Amino acid sequence: MSTATPALANTAVRETGQGATRRLAEHAAGLRYEAIPAELVELTKRCILDTLGVCIGASSLSPEAKILDKYVKGLGGRPESSVLGFGGQVPAAAAAMINGSLGHMLDYDDVCNPGHVSIATIPVAFALAEKLGGISGREFITAIVAGTDLMTRLESGITILDWKTGEGWFATQLLGFIAGPATAARLMRLDADQMENALGIGFNQMSGSYQMAVGASTHMRSMQAGFSGQAALMAAELAGIGVIGSKNVIEGQYGFFKTYVRDPSPNWDRLLGGLGTEFPLLKIHGFKVWPACNHTRPINTALLDLRTRQGLKPEDVEAITIIGGIGGTRMLSEPLDSKRRPRSSIDAKFSLPFTTGVMMSKGKVTLRDYTDEGLNDAATLAMADRTSYRPALPDEKASPIPIVEIRTKDGRTLRVQADTFPGSAKRPVDRAFLEDKFRDCVSFSAKAIAGGKVDQAIGMAWELEEVEDVTELVRLLV
Numbered sequence: 291m292s293t294a295t296p297a298l299a300n301t302a303v304r305e306t307g308q309g310a311t312r313r314l315a316e317h318a319a320g321l322r323y324e325a326i327p328a329e330l331v332e333l334t335k336r337c338i339l340d341t342l343g344v345c346i347g348a349s350s351l352s353p354e355a356k357i358l359d360k361y362v363k364g365l366g367g368r369p370e371s372s373v374l375g376f377g378g379q380v381p382a383a384a385a386a387m388i389n390g391s392l393g394h395m396l397d398y399d400d401v402c403n404p405g406h407v408s409i410a411t412i413p414v415a416f417a418l419a420e421k422l423g424g425i426s427g428r429e430f431i432t433a434i435v436a437g438t439d440l441m442t443r444l445e446s447g448i449t450i451l452d453w454k455t456g457e458g459w460f461a462t463q464l465l466g467f468i469a470g471p472a473t474a475a476r477l478m479r480l481d482a483d484q485m486e487n488a489l490g491i492g493f494n495q496m497s498g499s500y501q502m503a504v505g506a507s508t509h510m511r512s513m514q515a516g517f518s519g520q521a522a523l524m525a526a527e528l529a530g531i532g533v534i535g536s537k538n539v540i541e542g543q544y545g546f547f548k549t550y551v552r553d554p555s556p557n558w559d560r561l562l563g564g565l566g567t568e569f570p571l572l573k574i575h576g577f578k579v580w581p582a583c584n585h586t587r588p589i590n591t592a593l594l595d596l597r598t599r600q601g602l603k604p605e606d607v608e609a610i611t612i613i614g615g616i617g618g619t620r621m622l623s624e625p626l627d628s629k630r631r632p633r634s635s636i637d638a639k640f641s642l643p644f645t646t647g648v649m650m651s652k653g654k655v656t657l658r659d660y661t662d663e664g665l666n667d668a669a670t671l672a673m674a675d676r677t678s679y680r681p682a683l684p685d686e687k688a689s690p691i692p693i694v695e696i697r698t699k700d701g702r703t704l705r706v707q708a709d710t711f712p713g714s715a716k717r718p719v720d721r722a723f724l725e726d727k728f729r730d731c732v733s734f735s736a737k738a739i740a741g742g743k744v745d746q747a748i749g750m751a752w753e754l755e756e757v758e759d760v761t762e763l764v765r766l767l768v
Contacts, residue, residue, distance in 0.1 A: 298559050307541035307558045314443070314540065315486035317565040318436040318472040323428040323755075326435050330569050331755060334431050334438075336721070337400055339728055339751040340577060341412040342374065344399045345392040346739070346767060347731030349375025351635065351657065352395035354512060355736070358388045371420040372768040374413075377737045382421040383523040386470075389413035391516030394462070396657065397639045398581035398731070400713075402442055402574055405461035409515040411437035411473040414522045418477050419760050425477060427757035435569070437473030441465045442570040444546070447561035450553050452616045452690065454500055457552055463498030463514035464550060468540075470522025471529075478530055490535020491525035492518075496550065511636065577713040577724065580655040582639040585618040589642060591708035592694040593649045600704070604651045604669065607676060608697045612642055614682030615692030623679030630674040635660040647674035657730065721752070732767070739767055 302308040326334075349355050359376045362384040371385035372378070374392060379385070393399050393409035400408050411434050419425040444465050454461050471492035475485045498518070502511045529535060540546045540561075547556045560570075580590050589612060596602040612623060622642040623629060630647075632638035638645070638660050648659045651669040658664055682688060689707065696704045710716040725748055732739050747766040750757060757763065 298562055303562070304558055307547070307556060307561070310541040310558065310562060311489060311538050311545075312482075312486060313562055313565065314440055314472075315489055316482045318440060318476055319480060319482040319485040321432055321436045321439075321476065321566065323432045325566055326432065327569065327572070330435060330572055331431060333572065333575060334434055335751055335754050336577070336724055337408045337438075337575075338412055338434070338754065339748065340400055340724055341393055341408045342747070342751075342763075342767060343728035343731035344396050345389050345409075345413065346375040347398070347657065347734040348392040348395035348512075349736035350734045351661070352392075352512065353634075355392060355395060358391055358513075358516075359736075362388045371417040372764050374764075374768065375736050377768045379420075382417045383520045385420070386414050386417040386519035386523050387513075387516040389417065389516075390466075390519035391513040394515055395512040395636075396581050396731075397583055397636070398578050398657070398727075400578060401576045401584050402438075402445065402571060403576075403584070405441065405445060405465050406515065407438050407441050407462075407469070407571065407575070410441060410462055410466035410469045410518055413515065414470045414473050414519045415477055416760070416764060417519070418474050418523060418526075420764060422477070423759065423761065425760050427754035427760055429477065430760045431755060433473050433477035436476040437469040438571050439569055440472045441469035442574065443561050444468060444540070446570050446574075447547075447556045447558065448551055448553055449555060449557055450551065452618075453551055453553070456617070457550070458500045459550060460498040460500050460502060460514055463518050464496060466498075466515050466518025467492040467496040467521055467525075468546070470518050471525035474522045474526035475529060478526055480526065480530055484529045486537070487533065487535035488526045488529035490537060490539050491528050491533060492521060492535075493539035493546065494536055495521040495525070496546075573715055575715060576711065577719050579713045579719060579723070579727075580645075580649075581657050581660065582645045582655060583618075583622060585615070585622050586639075586642060586645045586655075587711045587713075588615070588691050588708045589646055589694055590649045590655060591711045592706040593646065594653065594712075595708065596694075596696065596704060596706055597650075597653050602696070602698075602704070604673065606698045606700070607650060607673065608699045610646055610650065610673070610677040611695040611697075612646070612677070612679045613693040613695055614686065614689065616690045619692045620679060620681070626678060630677070631671070632665060635665070638665055641674075642679065643674040643677040644670065646677045647671065650677075657734065735767075737768070743767065 367381040369379035390413040471488040475488040
C-alpha cells in the first residue's frame with residue numbers, strides 16, 4: 291500500500307534526497323486504485339482517449355509514420371500488440387516504440403511542462419496490456435497514474451528555470467525512461483524490489499538530447515517517447531525475471547539530478563512529499579487545444595483573447611511582435627525567413643510566425659492548417675510576414691511567458707500577456723471538447739475506423755474503470 295509522506299523531516303533526505311529512488315519504487319509498486327482521487331481517475335481517462343486519438347491521427351498526417359510502420363512490421367516476431375492507425379500486430383516493445391512515436395508526431399498530445407506525460411506512459415501500458423491480456427481498466431489506470439506521478443514529481447523537483455534548453459535535454463524522453471518502466475512494472479504487478487530494479491534498468495538506457503528539436507523537421511524529434519517506451523518494456527520485463535538494476539538512480543552521485551539535470555539543490559519535498567496522497571499532475575496538466583508546439587500556446591491564447599474580447603480583426607493588423615519568453619520562444623521564431631515559410635508540417639508546428647499567422651487570420655488552429663494546403667494558405671502567409679520576434683528589453687518585466695504586441699493600421703498599440711491557456715488546469719476543457727478532438731484525429735486514420743466503433747470507443751473510455759479487459763478498447767480502433 292502506498293504510504294503518505296506529508297513532510298520530509300529527516301535532514302539527510304531534505305539535503306541529499308537519501309533513499310529517494312527506493313521511496314518512489316515503493317510508492318509506484320504499492321499504489322492501489324482505491325487510493326487514487328476520483329478527479330485523477332477522470333483526468334487519466336481523458337488522457338487515455340486524447341492519446342489514442344493523436345496517435346491514430348498521425349498515421350496518415352505524418353510522413354514518418356509510414357516509415358516506422360514498415361520498419362516494425364519488417365522486424366517479424368510474435369504478434370503481441372497493435373499498431374495504432376495502421377492495424378496489425380507486432381512484438382509489444384515494437385508497438386510501444388511506434389505508438390509512442392505516433393503520439394508526438396502531430397504535436398497535439400497533452401503537456402505537463404516541460405514534458406509530454408501521456409505519450410511516455412499510455413502507449414507503454416496499451417502495448418503491455420495486450421501482451422499480458424486480462425488487464426482490467428482499474429489496473430490499467432493505476433499503472434498509468436504510477437508512471438505519470440513519478441514523471442511529474444521528477445519535473446517538479448527540478449529547480450533550474452528553463453532547464454531543458456539550458457542543460458540540453460528533452461524532458462519527455464529523458465523522464466520517460468523512469469515513467470515508462472514504472473508504468474510497465476506496475477502493470478506487471480512487480481514488487482518494490484523489482485520496481486526499483488526496473489527504474490535502474492530504465493535509467494541505464496536514459497537519453498534524449500534537445501538537439502532533436504533544433505531543425506524540427508527531423509523524424510527523430512517525434513520518436514522521443516518511442517525510444518523510452520521500447521526501453522520501458524525491456525526494463526520491466528528484465529526486472530521481472532531477476533535482472534538487478536542500478537540503485538539510487540535519482541539521488542546518487544551519478545544519478546538523474548547530478549548527471550543529467552545538474553541541479554545542485556533539487557527540491558526533495560516536491561519530489562517525495564505527500565506520496566500516495568498528493569498528485570502534482572492535477573495542478574500542472576494541460577490538454578492541447580491546438581496542434582502545435584507548446585511554445586505557441588501563450589501566443590495563440592493572447593491572439594484569441596484579442597480577437598474575441600477586443601474585436602480585433604485580421605484586416606486591422608499592421609504588425610505583430612512577439613517579445614521575450616523562454617529560450618524556446620526565440621528558437622521557434624528564428625531564422626525569421628524560414629519560419630515564415632515552413633516547408634513541412636512539423637516545421638510549421640515549430641514556427642511562431644506561421645502559427646501566429648494561422649490564429650490571427652482564422653481565429654483557430656486545426657490539423658488541416660498544417661497540411662500541404664494549409665502551408666500555402668495566402669491569408670496565413672500574409673500574416674506571418676507581419677510577425678517578428680525580439681528579446682525583452684531591460685525595462686520590460688522578465689517572464690517565461692512572452693508578450694504579444696500588435697500595432698494596428700489606425701495607430702494603436704495593443705499588448706497582451708496570457709497568464710493561463712485553454713486546456714490547462716485553470717482553464718480546463720470538458721469531455722465534449724475531447725470527444726470532438728478525438729473524432730477529428732481518428733478521421734485521419736490510415737486504416738479507416740467505422741463511426742459506430744468510434745462512438746463505442748468514446749463510451750468505453752469514459753467507463754474504463756468498469757472494463758474487465760482494456761484490449762477491448764484497442765480492438766475497436768484497429
